Amino acid sequence: MKILVACKRVVDYNVKIRVKTDGSGVDLQNVKMAMNPFDEIAVEEAVKLKEKGLATEVIVISVGPTQAQETLRTAMAIGADRGILVQTETPIDLGGIEPLHIAKILAEIVKRESPDLVILGKQSIDDDSNQTAQMLAALLDWPQATYASAVTFSGRDATVVREVDGGLETLSFTLPGIISTDLRLNTPRYASLPNIMKAKSKPLAVLPIADLGVDLTPQTQLVKVQEPAKRQGGRKVESVDALIAALKTEAKVI
């Protein structure tokens, strides 16, 4: 089985982001960037399948600026075999490339590479859309198993445990198909130094976005980005009695 994994370059999840004062977006100048955490989990899962002898090749793809090559190198240091950068200078967080565009780009790459399985993250931690995997499944008319917390294979049949609102749902499908990862699917490894070095010489193809022939007409328009309303700072209470009194007489919630 050949696996394609989608990896987005996003702001590092530890960064406290700042909204630009002109309201045009989020300030990403001199901010630490990293691979979307869900995509790291996706790469790890694919590499594990390769180590188990179930996958023959793991290809990683990112749509983004030149610097997204670093994201692909990170994925290759974890164990992916080669990378594809679909290069664009249009913003990929807000007000630029939309999830449907990404899904169309991925569908085009699927056509060229014919993978049996595509693994994506459940959501990007910048746009928080949670859409791309489902859209790619629709465009290809493939089965989708989103929010995966366990994946097993028996021949070409995948069984996926999904994290849903009421508990855990199990689905199965026959390849080809789409999986999106949830947090508890695995714990991504740290790439070792030798593997980081080895990743530098793995193949990485750069495709200008315009060469893919995908319709990138925007369907949304970013009007503004604002900070959320700040919560009024509260106070510390000295004791359980003081807390109960405050909840009863001041907040009146109990």
Next chain:
Amino acid sequence: MNTLVIAEHENGKLKPATLCAITAATQLGGTVDLIIAGHNIGSLTQECTGVNGVSKVIQADDASLTHLTAEVMTPVLTPICASYDAVIIAATAFGKNILPRLGAKLDVQPLADVIAIHGNNTYDRPVYAGNAIATVKLTTAKTLLSVRTTAFAPAATSGGKASVIKADIPAAPANSSRFVKMEASVSARPELTAAPVVVSGGRGLGSAENFKLLEKLADKLGAAIGASRAAVDAGYVPNDYQVGQTGKVVAPQLYIAVGISGAIQHLAGMKDSKVIVAINKDPDAPIFQIADYGLVGDLFTLLPELTEKI
């Protein structure tokens, strides 16, 4: 304006989240219809006809719709959407699994997690774990929205007199996922996203056993129980207890966070609660920055005391 709301149900009951989606649909103006899909959903359909604000209930009742995967739902919805200007679903795991698949089929970019409707096809949605609010205008041929249930009050379940029509049931694509099983986490407590009081525990609880301390407090307050990701990862509680950026979003009257540090990903799911109480032994824990009332100390002494006295 014609708006279609997609209903979500569980154990023969309409989910409260759908009532919130109906309120959002009403805010768009015009007529609001509701589609309900499933198998043997006669009484559910009746329940839907009574919901205030709904003009028409479209019933898709078929054995193939026993388990509502995105693959079986999308072919049913796609032709029906042709007669609507807008389609709304609650931003739950169910809604978010289906709406993007439908959107791609219609070549329409949906907008996820809408928290405010401004008119002129313009909406607010949180991004970056709720640390920024994006205002977005749609230029799409159709409006597809998933809406946060915390931002829209539920519609009344009575007062409506909707008519019922039956939907055609086209087949799902040959290559579709198959339902195997559902392991529901059963709880007699109120639903996390709809409960007026939520008591949440974090890594500070230390074990599944210790979560019982939290349960006692929840029993006394009639509260739902939530958790941080760390508590779920450690196996103290089931996955669907997780509150946060990638878990559930709650906005109860009272949220009590116990042994939770207050990472931004957790705050993303609870900072719109009316009153927040934090109990933590670290006086500098970030949770105190947003808590209305902070109690510094060891949860293993404070929690039993609180449970006894409250």
